[in-house]
Structures are given as structure tokens and as C-alpha cells.
Amino acid sequence: MKNVYDDLIKMIDKDRVRVDEPLKKYTFTKTGGNADYLVLPITYDEVQFVIRYALENQVPYTILGNGSNLIVRDGGIRGIVINLTQLNKIEILGTEIKVQSGATIIETSQKALSERLTGLEFACGIPGTVGGAVYMNAGAYGGEVSDVIKSALVIDKKGNILNLTKEQMGLEYRNSDIAKKDYLVLEATFDLKAGNYDEMKAKMDELTFLRESKQPLELPSCGSVFKRPPGMFAGKLIQDSNLQGKTIGGAQVSTKHAGFIVNIGDATATDYLNLIKHVQETVKANFDVELETEVKIIGEEVSSK
Known part of the structure; x- marks a missing residue:
């Protein structure tokens, strides 16, 4: 399958295409076998290229965030693993935050705090990426993604980019239509409100203490x-x-x-x-x-x- 590597590095810098890569380096459990090919895209075009390449050449592909809520079996993963952690920009748009899927939800909640935007305090201890959080409608301490999400940019199974409204995501307890259809989340926009910094910080400190003392x-x-x-x-x-x-x-x-x-x-x-x-x-x-x-x-x- 050497031609897969040769084909991938035509579009993606070879430093971001790795062969027979141990996935235990990328999972929170520090376990898991190797990926045939691991790709670290830095643009949506690169993600789209890899998915369409995989589809056209019948090469299986798997999406990997930061490996927080994941077990990779010891036999590893065949085909291409797409690691999205390089897509991690966070942008403030008034009371909205637009976040690329590879950013962590913890980083996003901290950015919201610094901008005095309330609504994401519950997420201050969730260890996954924004993409993973949207995919599974992550939640903690009485809050969940569905409470604050406005829209999401995803790629469907044919490599098409779609902009979904909250209603189109089918968010439910630890699940979504995004997961059921196995879409890939590229970015999410959260609709927040102006908040009081001291109150938000106190809430996040309390939740962090609860998490650290119990987990x-x-x-x-x-x-x-x-x-x-x-x-x-x-x-x-x-x-x-x-x-x-x-x-x-x-x-x-x-x-x-x-x-x-x-x-x-x-x-x-x-x-x-x-x-x-x-x-x-x-x-x-x-x-x-x-x-x-x-x-x-x-x-x-x-x-x-």
C-alpha cells in the first residue's frame, strides 16, 4: 500500500503523514495498536481531500480526535486515521464562539470565561475535543452541548461539507444524528450570553474541584x-x-x-x-x-x- 503514502504526501506535508503509527501515543488510556497511515490535516480542504481519496480508492478511514473517550483495540486500525487535533482555532463573534473541531472543549470553556461569555461552564472538565463533544452531545454537571450549540459544519460520508442547524443535529442524551450518520465535525458555533466573570470563575473552580476530588x-x-x-x-x-x-x-x-x-x-x-x-x-x-x-x-x- 506504499502508493497510499505517495498519494497522500502530494496534498499533505509528509511531516503530517505517518506510516504504521502507534495509536497509544494518541489515546488517553495509553493503549492501542498501530494505524496503517495517520494523517494530521491543518485545513478543511485537506480533510476533504483525504476522505474523498479514501472513498475513491476503497481505503477505509477513521476519525480520531484527542482520544479521550476511546479504546483502540490492540490490532490497530487499517487504512487511514485522520487526527483532527491540528484544527484547533477558537474565534469570538460577539456572544458566539466558532471553534474548530480539534480544539478541546476545556480550552473553549476557558476562552468563553476570558471573554465573559456564559453557558459553557459545565464543560470546563470534559477532556474531549469540540468535535467529539458535538458528535456525542457531551455533558456534565447538569449541562450539555445541546444547551448552547447553534450550528455545526460537518463532512458527510461522501465527502460533502454541510452546515447543520441545531435542529438538524438530532441531539439526544450522549448521541446525535451526526453520530448515527457518522458525519465528521469540522467546526461548531456556540450561542452564549454575556456573563459575570467572578460568578463564572467561581462555578468553574467548583466544578474543577469536584472533578479532581472524585475522578x-x-x-x-x-x-x-x-x-x-x-x-x-x-x-x-x-x-x-x-x-x-x-x-x-x-x-x-x-x-x-x-x-x-x-x-x-x-x-x-x-x-x-x-x-x-x-x-x-x-x-x-x-x-x-x-x-x-x-x-x-x-x-x-x-x-x-
């Missing part, structure tokens, strides 16, 4: 692993199943917050997946509750490479 941020993890079951908390069910501290390989159910699985040393993605399965089976046996994963799981098993 195991000192260790690699993929964030909250499971969706909240209706009327319950996944962490509480896991804790009541006496699973905190349960370890498989280098992956452990956090002793600080049972909803997190942390890498305590040289964990593999397979360790993570085996531990997730064990947690699901145990909670099902104890409480007859099916825990659904919130984390996205992609890539191939080692044996299929």
Missing part, C-alpha cells in the same frame, strides 16, 4: 466508561458489586471512582475490554442491569491483523 485524573483512563442506566448510577452499581480495585492485566476499576477504568501500568486495550466485560457480567448478575458502554471502541483484534 482518578492522576492515571491514564478513557473517562467515564459506562452510560448512566435510567434512574441509577453506573459507578454505584459497580461499587455495590465490590468491583473497585478489580484488576485484569494492567487495567483496574478505579478505587477513587468506580465508573472509571485506569491504566495502572502497561495495560493493553484487551485488558480494558476484558475488564469491561467482567464488570458488565457482574453487574448484570447482581442487579439485572445491562451496563452500556459510553466509551467508543474501535479497531481490530490482534489475531485479525
Whole structure:
């Protein structure tokens, strides 16, 4: 497949096209196999070029943000992985913020604070990118993306760029029509309001303290692993199943917050997946509750490479 590399570097600087690249360098869990090709575009034209090239040449492609809510299986990812973290500009337009998808939602909330624009305080501790946050309608502490988003620029599965209104995004709890149709988010515009800096800062400091005191941020993890079951908390069910501290390989159910699985040393993605399965089976046996994963799981098993 050397011609894929040769074709890609005709359009994209060769420093931003990498071959057989270890994806554990790009995931929060520090696990995952290699990508055949990793591309780091810096313009929307480059993104569009890569997608259309992949479609025309039947090369599979995968979108990667900052790898925060993600597990890449140990067999890695075939074809092209498009990493969007170089697309990270944040622009203020009155009370609106236009943000490229590779910027983090934390950076965006901090920029809103500095401009005294309220509405994104809830996002001050969400570790993902804006693209990922829009894709899954991310939320925390009573707020979510759907509360403040105005529009989004996306690329569809044919490589066409579309401008979607909020209503066209089909935003719901940790899901959206963008995810269902597997569109790629290029940028989002958030509609905020003028706010009081001191009140906003106090709120964000409080949420940051809550997050840091409750979540195991000192260790690699993929964030909250499971969706909240209706009327319950996944962490509480896991804790009541006496699973905190349960370890498989280098992956452990956090002793600080049972909803997190942390890498305590040289964990593999397979360790993570085996531990997730064990947690699901145990909670099902104890409480007859099916825990659904919130984390996205992609890539191939080692044996299929």
C-alpha cells in the first residue's frame, strides 16, 4: 500500500503523514495498536481531500480526535486515521464562539470565561475535543452541548461539507444524528450570553474541584466508561458489586471512582475490554442491569491483523 503514502504526501506535508503509527501515543488510556497511515490535516480542504481519496480508492478511514473517550483495540486500525487535533482555532463573534473541531472543549470553556461569555461552564472538565463533544452531545454537571450549540459544519460520508442547524443535529442524551450518520465535525458555533466573570470563575473552580476530588485524573483512563442506566448510577452499581480495585492485566476499576477504568501500568486495550466485560457480567448478575458502554471502541483484534 506504499502508493497510499505517495498519494497522500502530494496534498499533505509528509511531516503530517505517518506510516504504521502507534495509536497509544494518541489515546488517553495509553493503549492501542498501530494505524496503517495517520494523517494530521491543518485545513478543511485537506480533510476533504483525504476522505474523498479514501472513498475513491476503497481505503477505509477513521476519525480520531484527542482520544479521550476511546479504546483502540490492540490490532490497530487499517487504512487511514485522520487526527483532527491540528484544527484547533477558537474565534469570538460577539456572544458566539466558532471553534474548530480539534480544539478541546476545556480550552473553549476557558476562552468563553476570558471573554465573559456564559453557558459553557459545565464543560470546563470534559477532556474531549469540540468535535467529539458535538458528535456525542457531551455533558456534565447538569449541562450539555445541546444547551448552547447553534450550528455545526460537518463532512458527510461522501465527502460533502454541510452546515447543520441545531435542529438538524438530532441531539439526544450522549448521541446525535451526526453520530448515527457518522458525519465528521469540522467546526461548531456556540450561542452564549454575556456573563459575570467572578460568578463564572467561581462555578468553574467548583466544578474543577469536584472533578479532581472524585475522578482518578492522576492515571491514564478513557473517562467515564459506562452510560448512566435510567434512574441509577453506573459507578454505584459497580461499587455495590465490590468491583473497585478489580484488576485484569494492567487495567483496574478505579478505587477513587468506580465508573472509571485506569491504566495502572502497561495495560493493553484487551485488558480494558476484558475488564469491561467482567464488570458488565457482574453487574448484570447482581442487579439485572445491562451496563452500556459510553466509551467508543474501535479497531481490530490482534489475531485479525
